[in-house]
Amino acid sequence: MDEVEFDDVDVAVIGAGIAGVAVADAVERSGRSVRLFEARDRVGGRLLAHRHGEHRLDLGATWFWPNELRVQALAKRLDLRLHSQHLDGDALFHQPGAAQRIDGNPLDTPSGRFTDSAQDLVERLAGELAAGTLRLATPVRRIRTAADSGRLQVDHAYGTTTARHVALALPPALAVAAIDFEPGLPERLRGLAEITPVWMGAIAKVVAVYGTPFWRDEGLAGAAISHLGPMREIHDMSGPSGSPAALFGFAPTAAGEPAATADACLTQLVELFGHRAADPIDIVVHDWRAEEWTSPPGVEQLASYQTFGHPMYGDPALDGRLHWCSTETATEAPGHIEGALAAAERAVAAILSTTPPLAKEAR
Ligand SMILES: Cc1cc2nc3c(=O)[nH]c(=O)nc-3n(C[C@H](O)[C@H](O)[C@H](O)COP(=O)(O)OP(=O)(O)OC[C@H]3O[C@@H](n4cnc5c(N)ncnc54)[C@H](O)[C@@H]3O)c2cc1C
Structure with missing residues (x-):
């Protein structure tokens, strides 16, 4: 894939760890369109x-x-x-x-x-996604709010995707260190993300x-x-x-x-x-x-574990369009695979409640 791409989807998911793959799977099954961007050349993140x-x-x-x-x-x-x-x-x-x-x-x-490893869990789930949904080796570098369009613009290694919703399925501290938000995130939210530890990072x-x-x-x-x-x-x-x-x-x-x-x-x-x-x-x-795609610089200094599952992570930002769903944002079992699935479930519920399926939409 070396051409510059522009596309428009209901949901762009950033990160194909278990949380991101679970979001993409649920959104796709619901009949909405989705792209899943993964920086590494494999799925799984911390399942390896x-x-x-x-x-x-x-x-x-x-x-x-x-x-x-x-x-x-x-x-x-x-x-x-x-x-x-x-x-x-x-x-x-x-x-x-x-x-x-x-x-x-x-x-x-x-x-x-998992007898065949925990990575098997996420690989098998990713294997059920439609062809073209998952984009490996495609880091996201910038998220812009497209004025008056009701869309966010996701700039990645191969172009720009516009989406009604973006699910951030990577550790919050890594998201704010590695992705530029234009305009910036609300100050309190950015501050929270900056101090949230990366579990096992x-x-x-x-x-x-x-x-x-x-x-x-x-x-x-x-x-x-x-x-x-x-x-x-x-x-x-x-x-x-x-x-x-x-x-x-x-x-x-x-x-x-x-x-x-x-x-x-x-x-x-x-x-x-x-x-x-x-x-x-x-x-x-x-x-x-x-690991560049797991831990931001200085990760060992992050110790505020009480930020895990903070209510701000459950409240979609940027006009209800930006959803946090890595394990660190879960209120149940944060840090665990279970937490990643719980956070994914919460983000999917918020996204689906405001996005009609494509087929039913007047176009
Ligand atoms: C050593 C270790 C032991 C653990 N033991 C257990 C255990 O026994 N049981 C348990 O339940 N949990 C355990 N965990 C935690 C568990 O692995 C995590 O809770 C879970 O895998 C997190 O999934 P996630 O999808 O939230 O995040 P991640 O798996 O971190 O996924 C984030 C994804 O985002 C991608 N990404 C990052 N930046 C970008 C970008 N800019 N653009 C696009 N993609 C990007 C990453 O490459 C990655 O694939 C352990 C973790 C580690 C490291």
Whole structure:
């Protein structure tokens, strides 16, 4: 696609993470026209898988929880393979040079997993969109209010799309850092977006794959907590019946610090789980702070989590045409996949309530 494009739709969605794909899916099913613009060359955003042989291992979200009914309904609709998080065994507490065994596993709660990775959830949903709806590798740089036209103008890498409604399906702090609004957003709204953290935006996720879940042989759950790092918490991320066998951890990243290195993480895994942890088949460190399309500069300084689900996010801006729908804007389960689906649902309800389907419109 290298020609300059101009088109006009009911709804332009910015960001093809699970929230944006859910909005595009619902709008399309309702009979309205929609374009979904995605900066990366893939869908999924913070749902990302690492391929290891025939398996796909989560580098972003891993779990969903029993009370998260939207995720479960979507997984059912898409006929996804699911399995339960491994819980059995003792957890570990990491202290200098050693590990202290904790009786039982207080670190994991019952949760569900996507057997073919969480990215599968969003890829399968995006696969149901009509041809031409999704525009990959198409970052949006500017949103303008077109005077008296009842439209917003979305300037993207390949042209301009005008739309009655725009759904911002990316973290608010990233939206205001990377997209120019003309005229500017109301000051209070911009201020709110600027301080809203990006959930997990300053975290490196580390995944180590092994031949077998050897820790289970010793009655360990694969779960650990550490104040020493580089990983602050570790969990079993194996597939059903322990295959593929994997451990993962979260390592916070701070400005100026490189992400946790694989070597430092392996040293920590050996201190916790013994010498069998020294030789993974594969180890991946994915630093979300370094992802231009997830985290704005300075993301590690954003700490006002009470801004999640703020009422201003539920009140469409720019004359009722601009809708926030990333997980950070949800009042239910903000930060989670469930939150992204809840925010998408709220935005879709607001959009559909003011936009007649194309077919019924007098043109
Ligand atoms: C390491 C990690 C672990 C996690 N663990 C869990 C978990 O176990 N369970 C759980 O429920 N949640 C978890 N989460 C959170 C979960 O991944 C998110 O809640 C969810 O994926 C957010 O979806 P979203 O659509 O709101 O945003 P995103 O997934 O961030 O999607 C935003 C999209 O917008 C695109 N974009 C950005 N800028 C532009 C632009 N200018 N133009 C066009 N497109 C743009 C991005 O490329 C991206 O695709 C985890 C996240 C991480 C990073």
